[in-house]
Amino acid sequence: MKTAAFFIAALSLCGLAQAEPATYTIEPTHTFVTYEISHFGTSTNRGRFDKKEGTVQLDKAAKTGKVEISFDIASVNTGVPGMNKHLQGDDFFSSDKFPTAKFVGDKFSFNGDKVSEVQGQLTLKDKTAPVTLKATNFNCYQSPMLKREVCGGDFEAVIDRTQWGIDYGLAYGFPKNVKLIIQVEAIKQ
Template structure:
């Protein structure tokens, strides 16, 4: 019995230490959050998130390559304040009736050793597409015991100029041009 436990523990330790292999992954929406924050008159920070998102990741840590495709339901924006959400969804800002989706497509991964450092791609918002680099604050792959599969994920951040995406509502002193975006993502190997 003791020998069986030792072998089982050694196998579990090996699995945890084994590097991720080239594979396809699907975004786990329950462990993925996309939110942004923007200055409000320089006094406070307004924050909101998008509750509905989906996507896929192709990741090969040995070759240090990958691809990401994320689609966000623009109408799922939530600040926790219904009147503000209504304004965010209006034609003044995200215009969700005309532009129901926000997408991010990337195919350039930069590594620092074995860890993902950056993901470079194209953000499409309100029909405008511009390059965006998501910098990794942390990243790892691990054997998830609940789903019995490998999961890879991390926290990424960037800052965008909202006026490039036709989100220029209001004077700059009311809301700054710079929007801080944070993407916390986990994806399950298929």
């Protein structure tokens, strides 16, 4: 009888010790979706999308997760109003027809306790293609201001913009490859 009680107690403790996925909400003032593209091999054009939102589910014990980040295409910001307008138009993003882009990642890889990469799908201009974001930094910490856990990092990938029908400037010598950078911090709910 004592043996059975011991096994039941041990199984109960094992169940309590297993972590469940935690849900985190993207914190927009510490989250940025940016891009970089070479400009005739002399400098780098950069831009970001100012409006973004999303969630992250993370199970550190099982080393699994899911992330969904969407960004408002019309919020593209290069610091140059005329360039923003051009990017919003049909030569690039067609923001009036396709107002939102979204990355959904559901395969997380870990290096120890830290996320090292997220594989998923990027939907842009109503086209979806696989993208793997590599972590250049990842950490979780207890926020002294929020009194909650915050997890996040810097993730990047080089994507071929023509997969989403963005081919403006190729004939002029602009490259098809664009560096996509997602800097994210998310607050545990």
